[in-house]
Amino acid sequence: xxxxxxxxxxxxxxxxxxxxxxxxxxxxxxxxxxxxxxxxxxxxxxxxxxxxxxxxxxxxxxxxxxxxxxxxxxxxxxxxxxxxxxxxxxxxxxxxxxxxxxxxxxxxxxxxxxxxxxxxxxxxxxxxxxxxxxxxxxxxxxxxxxxxxxxxxxxxxxxxxxxxxxxxxxxxxxxxxxxxxxxxxxxx
DNA sequence: CCCTGATTCGC
DNA sequence: GCGAATCAGG
Numbered sequence: 001x002x003x004x005x006x007x008x009x010x011x012x013x014x015x016x017x018x019x020x021x022x023x024x025x026x027x028x029x030x031x032x033x034x035x036x037x038x039x040x041x042x043x044x045x046x047x048x049x050x051x052x053x054x055x056x057x058x059x060x061x062x063x064x065x066x067x068x069x070x071x072x073x074x075x076x077x078x079x080x081x082x083x084x085x086x087x088x089x090x091x092x093x094x095x096x097x098x099x100x101x102x103x104x105x106x107x108x109x110x111x112x113x114x115x116x117x118x119x120x121x122x123x124x125x126x127x128x129x130x131x132x133x134x135x136x137x138x139x140x141x142x143x144x145x146x147x148x149x150x151x152x153x154x155x156x157x158x159x160x161x162x163x164x165x166x167x168x169x170x171x172x173x174x175x176x177x178x179x180x181x182x183x184x185x186x187x188x
Numbered sequence: 189c190c191c192t193g194a195t196t197c198g199c
Numbered sequence: 200g201c202g203a204a205t206c207a208g209g
Contacts, residue, residue: 003201040200
């Protein structure tokens with residue numbers, strides 16, 4: 001299949017409407033893969049659709065010397081994957097970008113709830129402080145504890161899963177599936 | 189394991 | 200120009 005004007009036009013339309021590359025690939029007839037769609041999108045220089053004001057510098061461009069695609073059927077030695085140090089650095093190198101608006105909103109809500117909070121605190125302050133030693137707080141999480149939140153953050157019973165997480169994963173095996181396995185993908 | 193877009197580079 | 204392989208991330 002070739003990129004006719006009609007197919008390109010449809011590609012542009014669907015891409016601008018927010019369809020994913022795989023969805024567009026399915027929409028276009030023929031054996032078009034999502035990679036083909038993405039490649040075409042980049043060549044057309046329309047990879048930017050509705051940026052949220054935030055454009056992180058593309059510094060994640062490694063140039064692996066390893067062969068991209070073996071042209072000969074000779075087998076190559078297997079490569080080890082995933083190390084403990086890699087997982088640790090991945091966590092420590094995490095960058096959190098908080099939009100100014102979020103901070104302002106949080107502050108505003110904080111002050112708004114202040115008076116309401118004060119009344120509640122005076123009546124049930126004892127209940128709030130008792131279980132603090134037993135709960136798993138945010139700061140007590142480590143790289144090997146499941147970080148799946150349980151309960152309402154506003155409730156004193158709020159805690160994290162805390163079970164052992166797989167190497168390099170933020171959640172335990174059970175919650176990792178909950179987090180990444182898409183159940184209602186079709187409804188979009 | 190499911191998915192997303194981004195990038196590279198042999199063809 | 201094309202797109203599979205690969206990467207990086209949620």
